């Protein structure tokens with residue numbers, strides 16, 4: 001499989017659901033290089049999923065734009081794929097058929113389809129389950145099938161909305177490692193939303209903290225750690241503490257005009273004690 005990443009440019013993105021709704025988020029600006037992994041963290045309701053849906057072309061912004069390699073996102077595309085908390089598989093089909101469903105609808109020739117599906121299944125380490133029905137798989141295995149189904153389309157960008165939050169800690173750790181190593185191996189961009197600070201540190205090249213009402217990106221922390229990342233590595237733990245502090249501080253930024261982006265190393269706003277996870 002040949003997958004390349006994409007340059008992402010999100011410019012002055014503003015959204016409200018209806019003219020009577022409050023503004024969901026206001027003038028969000030994000031840039032990412034080809035192959036970069038961004039993890040967005042923020043308290044519930046600050047607009048993370050809405051932002052991801054707009055990047056995926058599933059929702060339109062009220063103003064501003066999302067550009068991928070300078071082409072404005074207007075609608076969904078197989079160039080970028082989104083994965084959710086639930087894998088949304090077809091339970092009566094095998095792993096192979098679920099993974100190949102996009103290629104099937106795109107009328108791929110059978111032989112090439114089989115080859116591509118086998119590659120994607122091997123990437124997520126499910127070779128031994130290829131012929132099994134997905135309803136006989138564990139939650140973690142089903143999420144791996146969903147990942148393979150996303151990768152088989154050779155996307156440039158993978159969008160993940162809390163994809164591991166329903167999984168047990170052990171399965172979650174394995175998937176965090178595998179998704180990071182697969183995206184790095186393929187050179188694909190990742191934009192992921194999570195409530196989990198550890199997950200952000202283990203998976204991000206940059207952790208973006210979203211806060212305020214309406215939401216804004218208030219901090220952009222470069223996570224410069226070697227791979228593979230282990231939870232008990234002192235460098236990982238130090239970054240986790242730093243990000244946790246930023247996260248606590250950001251919980252105070254809830255008023256309309258109080259949020260402005262801090263880049264790594266910038267002065268942190270007033271310290272707070274309330275956890276926002």
Ligand SMILES: Nc1ncnc2c1ncn2[C@@H]1O[C@H](COP(=O)(O)OP(=O)(O)OP(=O)(O)O)[C@@H](O)[C@H]1O
Nearest residue numbers: 017018021024042043044045046047048049050051
């Ligand atoms: N379809 C909708 N119509 C109107 N308002 C909505 C709709 N979906 C979400 N909202 C509101 O927009 C705001 C942002 O929602 P969003 O789902 O993006 O938050 P989130 O940061 O992903 O939260 P969580 O962490 O709980 O998933 C919330 O106040 C929510 O109530």
Ligand SMILES: [Mg+2]
Nearest residue numbers: 048049050161
């Ligand atoms: Mg959400």
